[in-house]
């Protein structure tokens with residue numbers, strides 16, 4: 001629990017304003033934050049917001065990711081109207097200090113600015129005509145922090161998959177648990193994990209996709225519970241972010257030690273997949289898990305080995 005208590009602090013590594021990892025030069029060009037190359041906006045969009053020079057994967061919104069992954073027109077959103085509450089009446093600044101708005105006001109501001117109600121969009125869709133339930137997190141909304149609505153929407157997505165006997169895909173990007181909801185946000189870790197245990201008992205696959213950054217209470221719960229865990233190249237994948245580690249331990253975290261490649265090298269995830277190959281990879285995985293493939297496999301084994 002000591003580890004989990006640090007979750008809200010981890011969140012402070014990122015702010016929603018830092019959500020876009022790219023500097024825009026006017027409206028026509030973007031500068032890659034890694035190699036500093038300037039790209040035309042249209043080329044950048046065409047390349048799925050991946051730098052063609054250094055392979056840096058820029059952050060994309062949940063809607064963009066849904067469009068990228070599923071069959072066009074197949075996505076049906078659920079629980080879009082579920083709104084976050086403010087159970088603790090959380091106020092960040094001392095009374096009379098108006099520097100930081102209260103949580104309720106901050107939520108309202110985010111909702112107006114981002115045009116969505118929470119940091120996750122959930123529903124069901126198909127990939128190459130194969131059905132699945134999916135929950136896609138969005139870092140642009142309050143740094144993708146996991147409040148009670150995020151946890152509830154993810155749990156309901158898993159329950160929908162159970163009801164329909166279809167696989168689940170969760171794409172994570174988060175600074176961790178939402179500190180403004182205190183224990184209510186930490187409870188989401190247990191709730192989502194319990195729902196996934198039921199999914200496992202039912203023999204339904206769960207594919208977890210880690211995108212930049214996946215940290216804190218999200219990486220300590222559902223993000224790392226996938227039957228298959230994929231990650232985008234160079235994504236920050238860890239429990240505690242480098243700035244917090246450096247602040248507490250007074251050590252410099254070596255470059256490249258807390259990204260997806262490092263996690264792959266140490267057996268924490270199954271594959272690092274380029275954004276352009278994600279859809280195809282997911283389609284193949286769904287095929288592998290589908291009943292038809294199992295039937296084909298049984299027939300193959302019978303033919304080959306007489307089993």
Ligand SMILES: [Zn+2]
Nearest residue numbers: 032035051054
């Ligand atoms: Zn670059």
